Amino acid sequence: MLRRRLTPLLVPMPEVVHIFRIRPRPRPRVLHSGRVAAKDELGRRGEQLAAEHLEQTAGLTVLTRNWRCAEGELDIVATDATADTVIFCEVKTRSGIGYGTPFEAVTQGKRRKLRRLGLLWLTENRIRSYPAMRFDVVGVLLPPDGPPRIEHRAQAF
Numbered sequence: 001m002l003r004r005r006l007t008p009l010l011v012p013m014p015e016v017v018h019i020f021r022i023r024p025r026p027r028p029r030v031l032h033s034g035r036v037a038a039k040d041e042l043g044r045r046g047e048q049l050a051a052e053h054l055e056q057t058a059g060l061t062v063l064t065r066n067w068r069c070a071e072g073e074l075d076i077v078a079t080d081a082t083a084d085t086v087i088f089c090e091v092k093t094r095s096g097i098g099y100g101t102p103f104e105a106v107t108q109g110k111r112r113k114l115r116r117l118g119l120l121w122l123t124e125n126r127i128r129s130y131p132a133m134r135f136d137v138v139g140v141l142l143p144p145d146g147p148p149r150i151e152h153r154a155q156a157f
Helices: 038-056 106-126
Strands: 063-068 073-079 085-096 132-141 150-154
Touching: 038 063, 038 073, 038 085, 038 132, 038 150, 073 106, 085 106, 106 132
Parallel strands: 085 132
Antiparallel strands: 063 073, 073 085, 132 150
16 A cells, blocks of 8 residues: 655745734714613613612711712712711612612622722812721612602611
């Protein structure tokens, strides 16, 4: 039997390599129609009810609402009557419990993110001393056929 020796086929390569700079395409600008999605309206209404509840029932003073930075958003930043504790409140609003309670939506990843956002808020607002921080969750249930139910869990995590 004849054995043939297989040699790889050599293909000549070009000596000049062109490197192209790929620029990302600009996204087309979409004009906002002015209409608000139902879930956004539900969330906005829940945050309003939560802020009122915190001021009237829990005795907190709301410092800011919907604070945003590149990392995310804090729903409500408040302080207590003695003004020595900064309270970061996450508001979760649901129209029913088919997808779980509002409190079940605050996952471990969300908690981690809220802690980081709290420190960023303190940094941006140039709080000189390191105040006590507290992270609360306010669950708002807005059933279509009944009155709203608001539950505030202080020191939720």
